[in-house]
Amino acid sequence: xxxxxxxxxxxxxxxxxxxxxxxxxxxxxxxxxxxxxxxxxxxxxxxxxxxxxxxxxxxxxxxxxxxxxxxxxxxxxxxxxxxxxxxxxxxxxxxxxxxxxxxxxxxxxxxxxxxxxxxxxxxxxxxxxxxxxxxxxxxxxxxxxxxxxxxxxxxxxxxxxxxxxxxxxxxxxxxxxxxxxxxxxxxxxxxxxxxxxxxxxxxxxxxxxxxxxxxxxxxxxxxxxxxxxxxxxxxxxxxxxxxxxxxxxxxxxxxxxxxx
Numbered sequence: 001x002x003x004x005x006x007x008x009x010x011x012x013x014x015x016x017x018x019x020x021x022x023x024x025x026x027x028x029x030x031x032x033x034x035x036x037x038x039x040x041x042x043x044x045x046x047x048x049x050x051x052x053x054x055x056x057x058x059x060x061x062x063x064x065x066x067x068x069x070x071x072x073x074x075x076x077x078x079x080x081x082x083x084x085x086x087x088x089x090x091x092x093x094x095x096x097x098x099x100x101x102x103x104x105x106x107x108x109x110x111x112x113x114x115x116x117x118x119x120x121x122x123x124x125x126x127x128x129x130x131x132x133x134x135x136x137x138x139x140x141x142x143x144x145x146x147x148x149x150x151x152x153x154x155x156x157x158x159x160x161x162x163x164x165x166x167x168x169x170x171x172x173x174x175x176x177x178x179x180x181x182x183x184x185x186x187x188x189x190x191x192x193x194x195x196x197x198x199x200x201x202x203x204x205x206x207x208x209x210x211x212x213x214x215x216x217x218x219x220x221x222x223x224x225x226x227x228x229x230x231x232x233x234x235x236x237x238x239x240x241x242x243x244x245x246x247x248x249x250x251x252x253x254x255x256x257x258x259x260x
Contacts, residue, residue: 210245
């Protein structure tokens with residue numbers, strides 16, 4: 001984060017009466033996950049149908065580990081990397097990158113190949129093949145290509161739908177919020193989550209995110225619990241944007257038995 005971003009956040013927190021605790025504790029604060037992580041080393045090789053070059057003068061390269069199956073993921077751009085995090089933070093139970101490879105015929109009768117950037121299977125069972133492109137590359141020819149792939153049944157047995165995503169969906173803000181959700185899942189403590197859930201029952205109207213941690217000697221545990229509740233849908237921001245301590249939040253009533 002750039003210095004001016006820190007300054008902006010400090011000024012907004014001061015304006016709204018919410019001040020982050022920058023004190024250095026005498027002892028190190030550790031997370032207390034209810035389910036301890038186990039690590040398999042090294043990650044298994046990617047199942048992608050193509051391997052992008054390791055370096056590029058134009059695009060970012062990334063090699064994150066897919067937490068759903070502990071395989072290496074091959075990201076060809078920062079846009080793909082952000083979109084990957086956002087989808088993992090949603091209701092996705094299976095994910096593959098650089099797959100599937102399909103063959104289609106264009107309007108001139110010429111045969112072409114296309115490899116989708118991402119394939120996901122949602123908790124509902126729906127499978128979607130997704131092309132991740134900057135908005136400047138979403139042309140008529142690109143839309144015609146996706147339509148041809150779908151109309152010609154190239155995805156039969158592979159996907160139930162085809163889609164595309166741009167930086168307007170996979171923004172840096174959305175990816176930052178998604179990263180917090182993924183981190184909170186790893187550090188989730190069930191007792192902390194239930195304590196935070198009980199706190200939300202006393203909230204009426206809107207509340208600043210930082211107010212939900214006010215007066216605590218250790219804010220880290222409550223912060224993780226609140227992000228878990230955001231992940232569940234019990235707490236949500238009033239406005240779009242990065243969720244900071246000064247962000248207005250609202251409690252979402254949940255039916256019985258809907259939480260994870």
